[in-house]
Amino acid sequence: MALVSSAELITQAQREHYAIGAFNIENMEMAQAVIAAGTELRSPLLFQTTPGTLKYADPRMFYAIVKTLADEAPIPVALHLDHGDSFARSCEAIRAGYTSIMIDGSKLPFEENIALTKRVVEVASSSNIPVEGELGTIGGKEDSHEVKDKDALYTNVDQAEEFVDRTGCSFLAVAIGTAHGFYKGTPKLDFVRIEQIAKRVSVPLVLHGGSGIPDEDVQHAIRLGMSKVNFATELRWYFTQACRKVLTDGEIFDPKKYGSAGRDAVRDFVKQKIVVCGSGGKA
Numbered sequence: 001m002a003l004v005s006s007a008e009l010i011t012q013a014q015r016e017h018y019a020i021g022a023f024n025i026e027n028m029e030m031a032q033a034v035i036a037a038g039t040e041l042r043s044p045l046l047f048q049t050t051p052g053t054l055k056y057a058d059p060r061m062f063y064a065i066v067k068t069l070a071d072e073a074p075i076p077v078a079l080h081l082d083h084g085d086s087f088a089r090s091c092e093a094i095r096a097g098y099t100s101i102m103i104d105g106s107k108l109p110f111e112e113n114i115a116l117t118k119r120v121v122e123v124a125s126s127s128n129i130p131v132e133g134e135l136g137t138i139g140g141k142e143d144s145h146e147v148k149d150k151d152a153l154y155t156n157v158d159q160a161e162e163f164v165d166r167t168g169c170s171f172l173a174v175a176i177g178t179a180h181g182f183y184k185g186t187p188k189l190d191f192v193r194i195e196q197i198a199k200r201v202s203v204p205l206v207l208h209g210g211s212g213i214p215d216e217d218v219q220h221a222i223r224l225g226m227s228k229v230n231f232a233t234e235l236r237w238y239f240t241q242a243c244r245k246v247l248t249d250g251e252i253f254d255p256k257k258y259g260s261a262g263r264d265a266v267r268d269f270v271k272q273k274i275v276v277c278g279s280g281g282k283a
Contacts, residue, residue, distance in 0.1 A: 001070060001071070001073055001074065001075065001076060001077065002067075002070065002071065003066070003067055003070045003077055003078060003079055003097070003099050004076045004077065004078055004099060005078060005099050005100065005128065005129070005130060006020075006046055006078040006080055006099055006100035006130055006170075006171075007100070007130040007170055008076065008078075009044045009046060009076060009078055010046075010130075010170075010171060010204045010227050010228050011204060011227075012044075012282070013044075013204070013227045013228070013279065013282075014204040014225075014227040016282070017222070017223065017278075018222060018227075018277060018278035018279050018282065019207075019218075019222045019226055019227050019228060019229045019277040019278065019279065020044055020045075020046050020227065020228050020229070020277065020279055021043070021045070021046065021229055021231060021270070021273050021274055021276075021277045021279060022046040022047075022048050022080060022082070022206075022228050022229065022230045022231065023045070023046070023047060023048065023231050023232075023235060023270055023273075024047075024048045024049065024050060024053070024082060024230070024231065024232035024235060024236075025047055025048070025049060025053075025062070025066075025235070026053055026056075026235075026236065026239075028065050029239070029259045029260070029262055029263040029266070030235060030239055030262075030263070030266050031047065031062075031065050031066055031069055032069065032263055033239075033262075033263045033264070033265075033266035033267040033270060034047060034266070034267075034270050035069040035070075035073055035077070036263075036267045037267045037268075037270035037271040037274060038073070038075050038077070038270070038274065038283070039073055039074060039075055040271065041271060041274050041275070041279075041280040041281070042074075042075060042280060042281050042282070042283045043075065043274045043279040043280050043281070043282060043283055044075060044076045044077070044078075044279055044282055044283050045075060045076075045077045045078070046077075046078045046079075046080055046100075046228065047062075047066050047077065047078070047079050047080065048079075048080045048081070048082040048230065048232070049062050049079075049080075049081065049082060050082045050083050050232070051083065051084065051085045051089055054081075054089070054092075054093075058096075059081075059092060059093050059096035059098065060096045060097075062079070062096075063079060063096045063097040063098065066079045067079075067097065074283070075283035076283060078099045078100060079097070079098045079099050079100075080098065080099070080100045080101070080102065080132075081093040081098050081100070081101045081102055082102055082230065082232075083102055083104045084101055084102050084103045084104060084120070085104060087103070087116065087119055087120060087123075090103050090120045090123070090124070091123060094123070094124060094127060094129055098129070099129065100129060100130045100131070100132065100170075101120060101124050101129060101130075101131050101132070102131070102132035102133075102134070102173070103116060103117050103120040103131060103132075103133060103134075104134050104173075105117050105133070105134065106134040106135060106136060106137050106173075106175075107137065110159060110163075113133075113134075113135065113163070114163060114166050114167055117131070117133040117163075117167040117169055118166065118167045118168065121167055121168045121169055125168070130170030130171065131167075131168075131169050131170055131171075132169065132170065132171040132172070132173055132206060132228075133163065133164075133167055133169035133171070133172055133173065134172070134173035134174075134175075134208075135155050135156070135159060135160055135163045135172065135173075135174065135175075136153050136154055136155030136156070136174055136175030136176075137153045137175055153175060154175050154176060154177070154190060154193060155174040155175045155176065155193065155197060157193065157196045157197055157200060158200075160172060160174065160197045160200060160201055161200040161201055164201045164202070164203055169203065170203060170204075171203055171204050171205070171206050171227075171228060172197075172201060172203055172204075172205055172206065173205075173206040173207075173208050174193075174194070174197055174205055174206070174207075176189055176190045176191075176193050176194050176207075176221075177189045177190050178207060178208055178209030178210070178213065187209075187212070187213055187217070189213070189217055189220075189221060191220060191221065191224055194221055194224040194225055194226065195224045195225065197225070198224060198225025204225075204227035204228060205225050205226050205227060205228075206226070206227070206228040206229075206230065207221055207226040207228065207229045207230065208230045209230070210229045210230050210231045210273075211231050211232060211233040211234040211235075212233070212234065215276045218276050218277070219276060219278070222277065222278065229273075229277055231270075231273055234269060235266050235269065235270070238262075238265040238266050238268075238269045239262035239263075239265060239266050240262070241265065242258070242261040242262045242264065242265035242266075243258040243259070243261060243262045245261065246258040246261045
């Protein structure tokens with residue numbers, strides 16, 4: 001099946017009250033793991049790469065990997081730029097063939113965030129590519145950008161409605177108490193804020209920092225209006241831990257040996273999160 005627009009997947013999830021798991025990949029093996037999990041559970045999938053990952057390897061390479069897997073898969077698959085850090089980066093991903101874009105202007109003042117997001121929407125819309133915007137600052141670390149907990153700003157409900165109306169973004173990432181990376185304690189999500197925002201905006205909402213949030217909290221957030229849930233840190237952790245375990249045997253030096261172990265570990269993790277998101281059987 002050819003790559004599809006993320007809008008097809010996420011709007012269906014919003015309509016039917018489940019969420020699409022959006023899984024960040026770093027290499028071929030992680031991509032293979034995600035597609036295997038989705039195929040087994042008949043779930044739509046959204047692959048993501050961050051700017052840091054695209055500095056490590058060209059977006060055209062990740063597009064080629066994901067497109068090759070999608071072409072052979074019996075499920076719908078989309079490819080998304082996660083936390084696009086500039087207008088230029090967004091255009092680069094569009095040219096490479098990505099089927100949706102996130103432009104992260106959340107660190108900018110409100111008006112500047114609107115201007116940047118609107119500019120990306122205008123360019124992407126000419127290719128029918130949906131754009132995810134972000135309002136409010138999500139704590140933790142994503143690539144080289146770090147937000148201290150005290151500096152994390154929750155999404156303002158009134159501004160959320162204005163932001164969506166003025167930018168024309170297709171999805172909205174909101175700050176409601178989550179963080180990137182591993183949590184130092186149990187995260188406390190602002191469920192009331194999720195419900196309030198969902199009532200004020202028509203576009204699907206996106207939950208960032210999904211790694212480490214208790215499953216029941218993720219499911220509660222989905223019931224209140226989250227239609228896309230991002231997972232990144234745990235995929236990296238499971239992949240690396242599995243590789244380390246294999247490499248304790250000093251006689252092993254074949255990358256396929258530890259790469260396949262990492263792939264299996266990521267596949268099992270992704271299957272668990274597909275079940276949490278409720279997207280199994282929706283392909």
